[in-house]
Amino acid sequence: MSTATLLIHCPDEKGIILSVTNFISRNRGNIVDLDQHVDSERKTFFMRVEWTLNDFSIQREKISAHFDSSVAVKYQMQHTIYFRDEKIRMALMVSKMDHCFNDILSRYRSGEWNVEIPLIISNHPDMQETANRFGIPYYYIPVSKQTKVEQEKKQLQLLSEHNIEFVVLARYMQILSEDFIKDYPNKIINIHHSFLPAFPGAKPYHSAHERGVKIIGATSHYVTTELDAGPIIEQNIAHISHKDSVEDLVRKGRDIEKVVLSRAIWYHVNRRILSYGNRTIIFD
Numbered sequence: 001m002s003t004a005t006l007l008i009h010c011p012d013e014k015g016i017i018l019s020v021t022n023f024i025s026r027n028r029g030n031i032v033d034l035d036q037h038v039d040s041e042r043k044t045f046f047m048r049v050e051w052t053l054n055d056f057s058i059q060r061e062k063i064s065a066h067f068d069s070s071v072a073v074k075y076q077m078q079h080t081i082y083f084r085d086e087k088i089r090m091a092l093m094v095s096k097m098d099h100c101f102n103d104i105l106s107r108y109r110s111g112e113w114n115v116e117i118p119l120i121i122s123n124h125p126d127m128q129e130t131a132n133r134f135g136i137p138y139y140y141i142p143v144s145k146q147t148k149v150e151q152e153k154k155q156l157q158l159l160s161e162h163n164i165e166f167v168v169l170a171r172y173m174q175i176l177s178e179d180f181i182k183d184y185p186n187k188i189i190n191i192h193h194s195f196l197p198a199f200p201g202a203k204p205y206h207s208a209h210e211r212g213v214k215i216i217g218a219t220s221h222y223v224t225t226e227l228d229a230g231p232i233i234e235q236n237i238a239h240i241s242h243k244d245s246v247e248d249l250v251r252k253g254r255d256i257e258k259v260v261l262s263r264a265i266w267y268h269v270n271r272r273i274l275s276y277g278n279r280t281i282i283f284d
Contacts, residue, residue, distance in 0.1 A: 001032075002053045003053060004056070004063060005084065006050075007047070009046045010072075010077040012045040013045075021049070023067060027066075029055075030055075031050070032052060036048075048283040050084075082271045087114055088116070089116050090116065090168060091167045092121070093120075093167060093168070093169050094127050095123055095126075096126050098126075101130070101171070105117075114269060117136055118136070118162040118163075121141060122141070124140070139155075152179070152180050156180060156183060169190040170191070171191065190223050191261040195216065195235060196221065196232065206246055208249060216237065216249050217235055217236060219232055219234075220233045222280075231279055233264040238252045
């Protein structure tokens with residue numbers, strides 16, 4: 001089924017839902033999913049609506065312009081339209097840890113997400129064999145303090161050549177530069193192995209064990225220039241006890257990391273995220 005998805009945010013006022021749904025219905029669209037949220041503190045309206053295109057009277061390349069002139073301008077809307085039958089091009093970046101990487105590739109092979117993965121970038125050669133088994137080109141680009149600027153230029157060039165829409169950091173253990181991040185705003189998804197904002201940065205399991213916490217967690221978020229502080233997409237936890245060693249925390253945490261990152265990818269691919277400020281609206 002071919003569908004269009006419209007994501008909207010604008011100042012809140014009466015009549016928005018009616019105007020949007022009227023636009024779809026009078027052009028012979030059939031709404032299959034609709035969700036909305038109002039942030040009463042910021043007086044901001046958010047909406048996701050999906051409809052079938054089988055009998056829709058406007059050609060897909062003209063929908064955005066028609067919607068803008070007939071609805072969006074009136075309500076000062078910011079809006080984006082996506083189409084379900086268009087595959088999204090996703091790049092993976094990974095270092096040495098393979099649990100999230102293997103989980104993503106398994107879900108990719110099973111067709112869980114409507115994506116293409118044209119390339120994998122790593123600062124270590126360790127995952128080359130796995131990438132070969134999946135038939136995905138693997139680019140080994142080592143990074144050091146001395147070579148970071150030059151190597152990131154190579155990475156960005158590869159992403160551009162392959163028309164990558166978004167990037168997933170599957171435990172890629174490098175901090176991306178501001179220049180890199182600005183090319184992909186809210187399009188770089190990271191997995192951090194703690195329940196942020198607790199324990200950002202390196203070795204959160206060690207910090208959690210030292211602090212004696214009773215839960216550990218994982219957080220998937222969009223990458224910003226502030227380390228581990230971007231808009232949060234998904235989180236989950238596991239209960240632990242005084243009996244657990246750091247190794248136990250790492251083992252239990254890896255299972256959470258895989259699920260949290262896969263959910264974040266699913267939300268992004270299915271156009272169920274609206275970011276504003278440093279927060280997200282998740283239409284699940």
